[in-house]
Amino acid sequence: MQRLKILMVDDHPIIIEGYMNVLMATKTDDQELDIDTANNCDMAEIMINRASDNEHYDLCFFDISLPPSQDGKYTSGEDLAKLAQTKLPNAKIVILTMFNESFRIHNIIREINPDGFLIKSDLTSMELADAFQHILKSPPYYSSTVHNYIKRTITNEIYVDDINRKILHLLSQGIKTKSLLDHIQLSMSAIEKRKKQLKLLFDVDDGKDETLLEMAKEKGFI
Incomplete structure (x- = not known):
């Protein structure tokens, strides 16, 4: 058995x-x-x-x-x-x-x-x-x-790593960018760079965090 x-x-x-x-x-x-x-x-x-x-x-x-x-x-x-x-x-x-x-x-x-x-x-x-x-x-x-x-x-892959997913999750919980330092072991400049990359990745034209979160949620990352 x-x-x-x-x-x-x-x-x-x-x-x-x-x-x-x-x-x-x-x-x-x-x-x-x-x-x-x-x-x-x-x-x-x-x-x-x-x-x-x-x-x-x-x-x-x-x-x-x-x-x-x-x-x-x-x-x-x-x-x-x-x-x-x-x-x-x-x-x-x-x-x-x-x-x-x-x-x-x-x-x-x-x-x-x-x-x-x-x-x-x-x-x-x-x-x-x-x-x-x-x-x-x-x-x-x-x-x-x-x-x-x-x-x-197969040639059009979008990749979001663990840190970027954590940034998205924290932002979706209402945590401000300046407070992300309390949760993620990166410098503020590194966090800002990752946010910019995410906005490019999700085609966020207006640069707003709210739009980024809407797009990430629509695509299933939040």
């Missing part, structure tokens, strides 16, 4: 319930699934750290859009995926998201290189079941939207 320990992280309980029902209904006869769930970054961090100390996860499913941790250290499923890759190096990482913009897809692949990458609008019960078995045996598995965007935009 193959006993599989699974972590599913999504802030919508009904979605997690749907995933669980599909996997339980389509698992092979020799598979036994033990599934833990978390609805936010704080819960997921606790479970990942606990697993690294006492047990393990074979697969971790992360939604990208999640409520941030109370300390602001983890702001998305991307952050949790990186934590899991560090704490649980043998776990297979699966990303599920509604975001389907090409640069968002490329950014996730470059930052995380997940074992599975599924766009929720692509998913049927059958595809989730197929993806699960494929990821176990021969990762990676990318859903159709991911494949199509990679083919079309």
Whole structure:
């Protein structure tokens, strides 16, 4: 019997319930699934750290859009995926998201290189079941939207690193630029340079932070 320990992280309980029902209904006869769930970054961090100390996860499913941790250290499923890759190096990482913009897809692949990458609008019960078995045996598995965007935009990649994502998150929380020094170990000139780069990246013509945040939110970075 193959006993599989699974972590599913999504802030919508009904979605997690749907995933669980599909996997339980389509698992092979020799598979036994033990599934833990978390609805936010704080819960997921606790479970990942606990697993690294006492047990393990074979697969971790992360939604990208999640409520941030109370300390602001983890702001998305991307952050949790990186934590899991560090704490649980043998776990297979699966990303599920509604975001389907090409640069968002490329950014996730470059930052995380997940074992599975599924766009929720692509998913049927059958595809989730197929993806699960494929990821176990021969990762990676990318859903159709991911494949199509990679083919079309392979030379048009937008990359936002951890520091830039943290700047965007802090600004979105109402923190002023001058106060970013309290949260990010960079000089003010380096922070200003990164903000300018972000505005160029997101085609912000008016130079306003508000417009930058609107564009970043529209593209799924906040």
